[in-house]
Amino acid sequence: MFLLKINITLFTLIGILVVSGCTSKTETPEPTTGKLTLHFDHEIEQAPIVFDTMRYTNAAGNKYLVNEIQYFISDVTLHHTDGRKILLDAWEDIHYVDTDLPDTHNYLFKDEIEPGDYARLSFTFGINEVKNQTLMFVNPPESFMFWPDNLGGGYHYMKLNGKWLNPSNQVVPFDFHLGIGQIYYSYPDSITSFVQNYFTVELPQSAFSITANQTTNIELVMQVKNWFQSPNLYDHNTWGGDIMQNQEAMILGVQNGWDVFKVKNINAK
Amino acid sequence: MKALYTIITLLWLLSCILSCKKETKEIPYQPTPYEIDIPFGFPTKLNIPENNPMTVEGIKLGRYLFYDGRLSGRTHPDSLMSCATCHRQERSFEAGIDHPDFPGGFPHGLTGLQTHHVMLPMINLVWNSTGYGWNGFLYPDNPDPQLRNLEDFVRLAVLASDEMDGDTTRIKNLFQSLNGYPELFEKAFGSSQITFTHIEKAIAQFIRTLISANSRFDKYMRGELQLSPSELNGYVLFTTEEGADCFHCHGGFGNPLFTTHLYYNDGKDTLFTDPMDRFSITGDPMDIGAYKATTMRNIELQGPYMHDGRFETLDDVIDFYSTAVVNSPSISPLMHHVANGGVRLTPTEREDLLSFIRTLRDDSFLTNPNFSKPEQFPDEE
Numbered sequence: 001m002f003l004l005k006i007n008i009t010l011f012t013l014i015g016i017l018v019v020s021g022c023t024s025k026t027e028t029p030e031p032t033t034g035k036l037t038l039h040f041d042h043e044i045e046q047a048p049i050v051f052d053t054m055r056y057t058n059a060a061g062n063k064y065l066v067n068e069i070q071y072f073i074s075d076v077t078l079h080h081t082d083g084r085k086i087l088l089d090a091w092e093d094i095h096y097v098d099t100d101l102p103d104t105h106n107y108l109f110k111d112e113i114e115p116g117d118y119a120r121l122s123f124t125f126g127i128n129e130v131k132n133q134t135l136m137f138v139n140p141p142e143s144f145m146f147w148p149d150n151l152g153g154g155y156h157y158m159k160l161n162g163k164w165l166n167p168s169n170q171v172v173p174f175d176f177h178l179g180i181g182q183i184y185y186s187y188p189d190s191i192t193s194f195v196q197n198y199f200t201v202e203l204p205q206s207a208f209s210i211t212a213n214q215t216t217n218i219e220l221v222m223q224v225k226n227w228f229q230s231p232n233l234y235d236h237n238t239w240g241g242d243i244m245q246n247q248e249a250m251i252l253g254v255q256n257g258w259d260v261f262k263v264k265n266i267n268a269k
Numbered sequence: 270m271k272a273l274y275t276i277i278t279l280l281w282l283l284s285c286i287l288s289c290k291k292e293t294k295e296i297p298y299q300p301t302p303y304e305i306d307i308p309f310g311f312p313t314k315l316n317i318p319e320n321n322p323m324t325v326e327g328i329k330l331g332r333y334l335f336y337d338g339r340l341s342g343r344t345h346p347d348s349l350m351s352c353a354t355c356h357r358q359e360r361s362f363e364a365g366i367d368h369p370d371f372p373g374g375f376p377h378g379l380t381g382l383q384t385h386h387v388m389l390p391m392i393n394l395v396w397n398s399t400g401y402g403w404n405g406f407l408y409p410d411n412p413d414p415q416l417r418n419l420e421d422f423v424r425l426a427v428l429a430s431d432e433m434d435g436d437t438t439r440i441k442n443l444f445q446s447l448n449g450y451p452e453l454f455e456k457a458f459g460s461s462q463i464t465f466t467h468i469e470k471a472i473a474q475f476i477r478t479l480i481s482a483n484s485r486f487d488k489y490m491r492g493e494l495q496l497s498p499s500e501l502n503g504y505v506l507f508t509t510e511e512g513a514d515c516f517h518c519h520g521g522f523g524n525p526l527f528t529t530h531l532y533y534n535d536g537k538d539t540l541f542t543d544p545m546d547r548f549s550i551t552g553d554p555m556d557i558g559a560y561k562a563t564t565m566r567n568i569e570l571q572g573p574y575m576h577d578g579r580f581e582t583l584d585d586v587i588d589f590y591s592t593a594v595v596n597s598p599s600i601s602p603l604m605h606h607v608a609n610g611g612v613r614l615t616p617t618e619r620e621d622l623l624s625f626i627r628t629l630r631d632d633s634f635l636t637n638p639n640f641s642k643p644e645q646f647p648d649e650e
Contacts, residue, residue: 010449052554059320067555068602073622083599134523138310139313140314140529143312146522146524147523148523149522150508150509153523161603166608170608171596172596172608173600173601173605174605175603175605203641240605241606242605
């Protein structure tokens with residue numbers, strides 16, 4: 001009789017556990033926030049880049065090709081229609097994009113985002129001086145972007161590698177690399193100060209909505225040609241193959257960067 | 270009813286006792302996990318396959334196998350060949366230009382056939398996830414599961430006619446017959462029945478421990494010593510585009526592996542006839558004549574240089590990058606000095622660059638007893 005009582009108690013306890021398990025499932029609250037992703041494409045003349053092929057001409061008249069583009073964006077900020085600015089993912093908000101690595105073309109933010117209407121978004125091209133610290137990234141591919149300490153440290157903002165047809169009719173490489181610039185007392189030694197070349201990209205045509213339980217995807221496109229044309233004409237024949245130690249050349253790219261990115265499409269699912 | 274419950278309860282108790290007895294009879298396979306100590310600034314992501322976790326027992330076995338000449342599957346003194354026959358610790362696990370059996374550092378196998386390429390450094394490979402070999406033919410997501418990682422490299426080296434020219438069945442039977450080895454396999458992998466897969470795994474585990482991160486430059490990075498003005502100037506040259514411009518492919522303070530483990534056509538040739546370049550793996554015309562950038566760590570010991578060993582000394586290599594770079598359609602875009610034939614270093618700059626490169630020599634690695642030949646093999650103990 002004693003054993004019978006134990007069994008009845010056991011079955012009752014199991015029953016309670018099963019029922020309570022079912023009940024807790026039905027109590028899961030509906031999500032009240034949405035998610036945001038950015039997708040990066042890369043174009044020249046309004047079409048996807050055909051890499052490694054000498055088929056493009058920039059505004060300065062240089063015939064050129066593109067081999068690869070690698071860059072960081074950070075400080076992605078949402079501008080709410082009510083005037084609030086929302087910085088996403090805070091310290092983790094540095095994203096690496098590599099044209100050779102398709103996985104890097106999508107940036108899913110960790111933050112849950114409040115539903116509502118947003119007037120636009122903006123981001124930093126490169127990394128600001130507070131975050132841009134040497135050995136911040138120890139793993140590839142980001143670590144391969146390191147910018148030597150003697151040139152300012154941290155990481156390249158961008159490597160845009162390609163080739164152009166020089167006046168001697170030779171196809172020769174150019175490394176359009178942006179990062180911390182240097183001011184020299186006597187070149188190439190005696191650096192007197194460094195220049196933080198990161199800049200903010202504003203996307204005025206990027207109004208979007210966040211809906212609860214949905215992911216909004218903003219497709220951005222880098223118009224590569226714009227690096228070389230507005231407001232500054234960038235001529236590879238003038239600046240040559242490398243510019244990491246040439247602030248005069250880097251600043252032209254930095255100033256041209258304002259309209260390199262365009263919003264291509266916005267959708268939600 | 271009461272009797273029925275009593276019987277059920279007794280049967281349940283009996284089954285519990287029997288199952289407990291069975292458990293205590295088994296000797297559990299419990300190898301000791303081995304944790305890699307990540308050196309300062311090194312990547313935290315490691316290339317350790319899920320099916321071959323590193324263990325103290327596996328590494329110990331791997332070290333014996335790495336150095337045991339019977340890995341060729343033969344016992345005659347003239348036919349012994351181990352990994353260490355070519356991979357010499359004092360040469361950063363390369364053959365080295367002074368190898369007693371391979372003049373000029375060009376290894377050949379037991380059949381006398383020379384290897385297609387010269388050797389790559391066998392150090393810090395636990396951080397290589399982009400492919401092994403000069404053309405990266407072994408890589409983690411290779412559609413061929415037999416060509417993915419270090420374990421596969423071990424098997425290929427044992428089978429290759431220009432290396433050990435071995436036979437896996439004969440090798441595992443030989444080691445099965447050697448006193449001490451079956452016990453070591455039991456401890457490492459839970460079975461004394463030797464399989465070639467376990468041989469591959471053990472050697473790969475040992476190779477993953479070969480970490481070089483204590484050179485003078487590492488000590489400089491850690492703030493433990495200061496480099497000389499010449500060495501420091503050499504480092505500036507190494508890491509500037511207007512200097513020697515080595516760092517984009519060969520790393521530096523921000524990439525202390527001193528390699529990207531990626532593949533570049535660095536402007537050695539205009540005509541490409543090697544059927545085993547990077548292009549042979551990717552089919553991408555931009556990879557014609559491209560090969561892996563080697564690590565600069567211990568590089569002064571690792572001649573001959575380049576995939577075909579065309580340069581005997583570091584001086585030759587620096588001369589090439591300084592004045593002899595040639596253009597081709599697939600030259601890496603990072604070789605932007607090609608229009609000038611190279612980076613055009615002055616004699617003083619060449620010396621300073623060499624001084625810096627020599628700071629990457631890690632003597633404590635080259636003499637580390639954990640990596641050296643065991644005093645005795647298991648059947649000799």
